[in-house]
Amino acid sequence: MQRVTVLCVGKLKEKFYTDAAAEYVKRLQRYCKLDVVELPEYRLPEEPSPAEIQKALQTEGAAIRERLPRGGAVVALCIEGKPCSSEELSRRIIDFGVQGKTQITFLIGGSVGLDESIKKQADWRLSMSPMTFPHHMARIMLLEQIYRAYQIAAGTKYHK
Numbered sequence: 340m341q342r343v344t345v346l347c348v349g350k351l352k353e354k355f356y357t358d359a360a361a362e363y364v365k366r367l368q369r370y371c372k373l374d375v376v377e378l379p380e381y382r383l384p385e386e387p388s389p390a391e392i393q394k395a396l397q398t399e400g401a402a403i404r405e406r407l408p409r410g411g412a413v414v415a416l417c418i419e420g421k422p423c424s425s426e427e428l429s430r431r432i433i434d435f436g437v438q439g440k441t442q443i444t445f446l447i448g449g450s451v452g453l454d455e456s457i458k459k460q461a462d463w464r465l466s467m468s469p470m471t472f473p474h475h476m477a478r479i480m481l482l483e484q485i486y487r488a489y490q491i492a493a494g495t496k497y498h499k
Contacts, residue, residue, distance in 0.1 A: 341371045341432070342442045343485060344408055347478050348399045348449035349380040356475050363482035370489035375478075378402045380449040392451050400454030403446060411435075411442025413461045416477060417453055420464035425498060429488035431463065445481055447474055 351357045360375065367373045379402065381395035407413070412435045423431070435443050446453060446461070458464060467477055467484075490497035 341436055342374070342408070342411070343367070343371045344374045344376060344442070344444040345447065345478065345481060345485075346376045346378065346403055346406060346444055347447040347474070348378050348403070349474055350377045351475055351478065353475070356479060359479045360482060363479070363486050366486050367482070367489065370486075370493070373485075375482075376406055378406065383451070387451075395449070395451055396454040399449055400457045403453075403457050404460075407460075408442050408444055410440070411444060412438075412440040412463070413444050413446065414463045414465050415446045415453055415458045415461035416467060416481065417448070417458055417464050418466060418471075420466035422466045422468065425484060425487050426491055428465075428484055429491035432485070432488050433492050445485075447477055447481065450474060 351360055364373055364375060378399065381398045383391055383395055387395070432443060435441075440462075445465075446457065448454075448457075467480055472480065487498055
């Protein structure tokens with residue numbers, strides 16, 4: 340069974356987000372060993388300077404690096420990443436397993452994204468969409484897409 344880690348900067352606070360995340364975590368238990376890790380988001384002023392943003396990225400990057408599981412595949416969710424279909428995500432997850440990468444870690448940065456040094460460590464840079472979403476919503480969308488990927492691989496009717 341694959342191990343999937345979703346490493347997120349920031350905590351889900353709103354009940355509708357936590358309920359949605361819990362539902363997909365429950366559904367995914369049949370397909371993978373899932374671990375969702377929340378890291379603290381660096382507090383920025385309302386209008387941060389470029390130096391303050393860089394400090395936040397570096398601080399969050401160090402926290403990610405500390406908690407990054409060893410080995411396996413790393414997927415960074417970022418604007419400059421490549422979008423893909425649900426079918427392609429399913430193939431990628433299966434291919435990682437075929438390549439012997441039974442650990443897959445998805446990285447979701449905070450409100451200012453991911454540090455470049457973290458993105459360079461990734462095996463794949465993935466964009467959810469050319470649109471901008473709150474990182475809390477991105478977590479729910481990612482969990483749903485991981486669930487959908489396993490459903491596609493299993494040949495169920497979930498993905499129509």
